[in-house]
Amino acid sequence: MTASATRQIAWVYDLNKCIGCQTCSVACKVLWTREEGEKHEWWCSVNTMPGLGTPKGWEEMGGGIDPKTGKPRAGHQPTRGEFGGGFDYNYYEVFYGGTAGKAHLEPQAPREGRWAMNWDEDQGAGEWPNSYFFYMPRICNHCTNPVCLEACPTGALAKRDDGLVLRDEDVCMGDRFCMEACPYKKIYFNYERRVAQHCIGCFPRIEAGVAPACVRQCPGRAVFIGYIDEEGSAVNNLVKKWKIALPLHAEAGTGPNVFYVPPLSPHRLNDDFSIDYKTPRIPPEYLESLFGPEVHTALATLSSEMEKVRGGGTSEMLKTLIAYKWQELLGPFTVDPADIVPTV
Amino acid sequence: MKVATVNAGADLADPASQAWSGVTAEAVALAPVPLAAQPTEYIREAWANRAYGKTAEARVAAATDGKKLYVRVEWADDAAPNAEFQDAVGAVLGDGPLDTLGSAASPVTLWYWENGRGALNLVSKGPGVVTKGDASAVGGTGANSGGKWAVVVSGPASASKGKLGVAVWNGSNEERAGLAAVSRNWLSLE
Numbered sequence: 045m046t047a048s049a050t051r052q053i054a055w056v057y058d059l060n061k062c063i064g065c066q067t068c069s070v071a072c073k074v075l076w077t078r079e080e081g082e083k084h085e086w087w088c089s090v091n092t093m094p095g096l097g098t099p100k101g102w103e104e105m106g107g108g109i110d111p112k113t114g115k116p117r118a119g120h121q122p123t124r125g126e127f128g129g130g131f132d133y134n135y136y137e138v139f140y141g142g143t144a145g146k147a148h149l150e151p152q153a154p155r156e157g158r159w160a161m162n163w164d165e166d167q168g169a170g171e172w173p174n175s176y177f178f179y180m181p182r183i184c185n186h187c188t189n190p191v192c193l194e195a196c197p198t199g200a201l202a203k204r205d206d207g208l209v210l211r212d213e214d215v216c217m218g219d220r221f222c223m224e225a226c227p228y229k230k231i232y233f234n235y236e237r238r239v240a241q242h243c244i245g246c247f248p249r250i251e252a253g254v255a256p257a258c259v260r261q262c263p264g265r266a267v268f269i270g271y272i273d274e275e276g277s278a279v280n281n282l283v284k285k286w287k288i289a290l291p292l293h294a295e296a297g298t299g300p301n302v303f304y305v306p307p308l309s310p311h312r313l314n315d316d317f318s319i320d321y322k323t324p325r326i327p328p329e330y331l332e333s334l335f336g337p338e339v340h341t342a343l344a345t346l347s348s349e350m351e352k353v354r355g356g357g358t359s360e361m362l363k364t365l366i367a368y369k370w371q372e373l374l375g376p377f378t379v380d381p382a383d384i385v386p387t388v
Numbered sequence: 389m390k391v392a393t394v395n396a397g398a399d400l401a402d403p404a405s406q407a408w409s410g411v412t413a414e415a416v417a418l419a420p421v422p423l424a425a426q427p428t429e430y431i432r433e434a435w436a437n438r439a440y441g442k443t444a445e446a447r448v449a450a451a452t453d454g455k456k457l458y459v460r461v462e463w464a465d466d467a468a469p470n471a472e473f474q475d476a477v478g479a480v481l482g483d484g485p486l487d488t489l490g491s492a493a494s495p496v497t498l499w500y501w502e503n504g505r506g507a508l509n510l511v512s513k514g515p516g517v518v519t520k521g522d523a524s525a526v527g528g529t530g531a532n533s534g535g536k537w538a539v540v541v542s543g544p545a546s547a548s549k550g551k552l553g554v555a556v557w558n559g560s561n562e563e564r565a566g567l568a569a570v571s572r573n574w575l576s577l578e
Contacts, residue, residue, distance in 0.1 A: 116429055116433050121472065123471065124471065124472070125471075191430065194429060194430055196428065197427045197428055197516035198516065198517065198519070217518060217520075218564075219516060219564045219565040220564070221431060221434075221565070224430070224434060225434075233472075
């Protein structure tokens with residue numbers, strides 16, 4: 045078991061470009077979580093924010109590291125019901141049951157308390173005409189201080205030299221302290237195989253020079269990957285140089301390595317439907333609750349760069365974010381998966 | 389503790405079998421595995437103010453048919469089941485420290501049985517610090533009725549001359565890994 049890495053793979057999701065299409069979620073799902081006990085597992089998921097997300101209410105479930113004491117904080121282990129999903133559907137009844145026009149596809153689970161990944165899609169918050177929401181993809185944060193790793197009594201978790209936090213499922217006993225300790229609640233329990241599971245950063249692809257499925261499949265060109273400490277890389281520029289990509293809930297103290305370009309938003313409308321140019325639709329204090337006080341500077345930087353370009357100037361930052369060439373999103377992992385020669 | 393010798397063919401694997409009616413069970417006092425011995429800071433912090441290992445007593449019996457050692461453990465548990473964590477029991481064998489379920493220097497063997505999961509053959513180097521061994525070497529069957537668990541775990545008869553302890557996990561209290569009640573003293577099998 046190791047807890048440090050010499051390099052660190054990082055993701056940057058541009059929330060101004062994420063369209064909530066779930067292609068990343070499905071790309072991950074079909075690649076990694078189609079085996080027994082994995083129906084409800086979505087190692088990559090996109091949720092509407094503000095929202096309860098998955099597992100339901102995860103932001104209130106504790107975990108992480110106490111900034112005052114430096115010690116791990118107790119957390120709640122998300123239950124099967126809080127993750128929800130993994131439903132069976134009444135396909136037979138709809139397609140072969142002679143119930144045309146009467147039966148419709150419906151989860152075969154009690155309606156009361158039903159929940160699933162992306163269950164509260166597009167609900168958001170605020171009131172018309174100033175309602176608002178945005179989409180936020182989430183994966184394991186492959187933290188610099190992985191509290192999941194520390195919590196595990198069997199030493200099943202390790203931080204690789206490239207920064208990915210991986211689990212040896214043969215060593216995992218399913219004790220689920222990792223799930224309690226993780227402040228992002230992005231670890232699932234496989235009730236069939238009695239092991240916990242989480243995003244593996246597509247490490248077999250990484251090792252072959254191929255970007256993770258969630259990155260390569262994104263139709264919105266909304267996600268970047270690369271080594272955070274490699275100067276000149278897109279992720280380094282966005283996070284360290286321009287400081288417009290921020291960690292989610294950094295106060296949890298685990299040093300997440302998934303970063304987000306925060307969402308700009310339209311102006312609010314006044315009661316007479318005139319535009320309040322001073323007030324963004326998404327409350328800045330809400331964004332601060334997610335991304336910390338640096339979010340205000342990041343948004344201001346984004347706005348001023350956009351103004352610059354509108355005025356005829358150029359912006360390396362916006363060129364990077366636009367990603368005219370989609371391979372630029374992939375960092376060093378540009379190999380086409382079709383070109384991989386299987387070794388087993 | 390006397391290991392009863394039972395005729396081959398007796399169904400010792402079944403805790404409800406008549407074969408156990410003639411085997412004397414011994415009341416064994418249990419105590420929680422110490423918090424300070426829990427292997428990770430997270431566990432010590434998260435459980436600092438939570439009671440665990442409250443199962444105070446178990447009745448333990450041992451028998452062999454010459455091929456396997458069977459350990460029958462019975463304890464009271466009428467708590468509502470927990471959907472996430474299951475009740476479990478382990479026969480502890482070996483020579484390491486019992487109160488911490490072994491240590492790195494002196495591991496113990498756990499013939500572990502968990503409701504819904506079956507039997508596992510574990511090497512334990514401390515509370516919850518376990519590695520999986522050959523599960524085919526061990527067996528386990530359990531049933532809960534009338535607010536009591538009765539479980540039989542079994543393994544090679546070669547363990548019949550060693551020392552025996554038991555550990556109990558209360559699933560309704562989210563007990564797992566080192567969060568257990570373990571017998572206070574070794575029983576010497578003879």
